[in-house]
Amino acid sequence: MKKNWLVGSFVAVLALTVAGCTTGSSGDDTNTPSDSENGSGEEGESTGDKILLLNNGAEPATLNPQTAFESVSSAPLNNLMEGLLRLGKDHTPEEATAESYDISDDGLTYTFTIREDANWSNGDPVTAGDFEYAWKLLVNPETASSAAFLADLIEGASEYNDGSGSVDDVMVTALDEKTLEVVLTSPQQYFLNLITNPSFFPVHQETSEENADWHTSADTYIGNGPFELSGWDHNSELRMTRNDEYWDADNVALDGVTWNMIEDANTAYQLFQQGGLHSVAPPADLAESLIADGEVDLYEQAGTYFYRFLTTEEPFQNKKIRQAFAKAVDRESIVEQVIRQGQEPAGGFVSYGFTEPSGEDFREVGGDLFEFNVEEAKQLLEEGMAEEGYDELPPVTISYSSGPSEHERIAETLQNMYSTNLEIDVELQVVESSVFLDRQRGLEMQMSRSSFLADYADPINFLESFITDSSMNRTGWSNEAYDQLIAESKVEGDEERRFELLHEAEEIVLEEMPFFPLYFYNQPVLQSDAVSGIVRHPVGYIELKWADLNE
Structure with a gap:
């Protein structure tokens, strides 16, 4: 039985409403923070400052809340900014910049009261x-935010974003300086989880209007979170110090945080061993032994590692050929022999941890929607090729991004499995991480690796990624019945029926197979004994507000 770490979340949300988080990758720099920045004096003597040293893995694409929609941006952003609510230590939404909120009897109107001491x-x-x-900037079509769809629950937001409505139709209204009213399209219970996502963080309006590039430099950055941006050496490191203007600054123990941008896991691990980092992910080739030795903590994470097919190009326009490529992959072998970090093979797209109204887990109710079956894969390939009139399968190239070595190792394993199980030779292509997502969004890669980390605590967040024209789709796949099920689920107020619709949708997408999942993520972490209080949310981002350092 998997841990249901969202049970408490949904119970809490239900109690409060009574009515009612993508995924990115990588950069490489092995520079160690200078003594003045990491709190260490000459010959290793402590200066007394509590400076936490972390590895972000890459340069943030942006620290603009409305466009920072991948993990390397959202992790630091989550500690520089704060929304109306914040995920607490128990991973449930709690009051943050808002000191309180009210929900109308019909569950559609939320009224938030902002703290007087929120600065x-x-x-x-x-x-x-x-x-x-x-929030209106988030859905402004000129912003072109990949996260705009998150606001679809808000009345008028999707219409403004797609050009069929105006900004005046977006039902987010400042009733006075400290009161915000939001009207929803339907009484969805996950709204409180949704708005803890960084996409819903505020922006200092005057600064934004005076300088469109305010978020690119420490000199011009203004935040409202536990820490403020004090230095940003692009592609090297990002520095934060405690924000004395933060409403809860008295409960922030750290003096600051330095984020390195080291792409190579082995380099980061070596720095960790030398005391230059306080916490890292274990390198793939050492993970198994480190986990066995009890040196690694494994945290839950709602997310899926998967491969996309480009369904608009040969040969993956054919469903049976897509199914063949999916069913020829031994996911359990990849988890146990290639990754070796305690992950769970994925038999669906939605990960474990999402609780249904019945109390059961969504994944356990949905079960495994496809399986490893070499003979069936061979038969499907033969039938698909016959349908397309292929005597030979057109060339296939598997693309993966530069960065963590597991991407390459998984791609090589797939190449070997296709050679062994389907007698197909496929080519491998490594694409620089800096351009990988742009090429994937541009539908330029035939078959490519992907990852999805949940933005908020509901299965709809996974499944809405594959509706027609979603910025997260990136496969060219479109299915009217699937789109309709997702649309219906978004306005369905009955939770039991809503989950039924989501299961139906997942069954369709895993039958059509525009992608195939490999495994569900977890968070393996090596951490110094001097560190305490870091909260790593299964859905959401790392919280440093309660972290402490005692060296």
């Missing part, structure tokens, strides 16, 4: 207008 890092008060401005 920006420059000392200005955080206002309801800052939230209204930011």
Whole structure:
């Protein structure tokens, strides 16, 4: 039985409402922070400052809340900014910049009251207008945010974003300086989880309007979170110090945080051993032994590692050929022999941890929707080739991004499995991580690796990724019945029926197979004994507000 770490979350949300988090990758720099920045004096003497040293893995694409929609940006952003609510130590939404909120009897209207002592890092008060401005910026079509779909629950948001409505139709309204009203399209119980996502963080309106590039430099950055941006050496390191203007600054123990941008896991691990980092992920080739020795903590994470097919190009326009390539992959072997970090092979797209109204886990109810079967894969390939009139399968190239070695190892394993199980030779292509996502979004790669980390605590977040024209789709696949099920689920107020619709949708997408999942993520972590209080959310991002360092 898997751990249901979202049970408490949904119970809490239900109690509160009574009515009612993508995935990115990599950069490489092995520079160690200078003594003045990491709290160590000459010959290793401590200066007394509590500076936590972490590895972000890569340069953040942006620290603009409305466009920072991948993990290397959202992790630091989650500690520089704060939304109306924040995920607490128990992973449930709790009051943050908002001191309280009310929900109308019909579950459609939320009224948030912002704290009087909630300030920006420059000392200005955080206002309801800052939230209204930011949320409307999120869905402004000119922003072109990949995260805009997250706001579809808000009345008028999707219409403004697709050009069929105006900004005045978006039902986010600052009633006064400290009161924000939000009207939803339907009474969805996951809304409180949803708005803990960094996409819903506020923006200091005056700064944004005066300088469109405010978020690119420490000199111009203004946040409202536990830490403020004090230095940013692009592609090298990012530094934060405690934000004394933060409403809860008294409960922030760290003096600061330095984020390195080291792409290579072995390099980061070596730095960790030398005391230059306080926490890292174990390198893939050492993970098994480190886990066996009890040196690694394994945390839950809602996310899936998978491969996409480009369904608009040969040969993956054919469903049976896609199914053949999926069923020829031994996922259990990849988890146990290639990754070796305690992950779970994926038999569906939605990971474990999402609790149904019955109390059962969504994944356990849905079960495994496809299986490893070499003979069936061979038969499907033969039938698919016959349908397309192929005497020979057109050339196939598997693309993966540079960075963590497991991407290459998995791609090589797939190449070997296709050679052994289907007698097909496929080519491998490594694409620089800096351009990988752009090429994938541009439908330029025939078969490519992907990852999905949940943005908020509901299965719809996984499944809405594959509706037609979603910025997360990246396969060219479109299915009217699937789109309709997702649309119906978003306006369905009955939770039992809503989960039924989601199961039906997942069955369709795993039958059509525009992608195939490999495994569900976890979070393996090596951490110094001097560190305490870091909260790693299964859905959401790392929380340093409660972290401490005692060296």
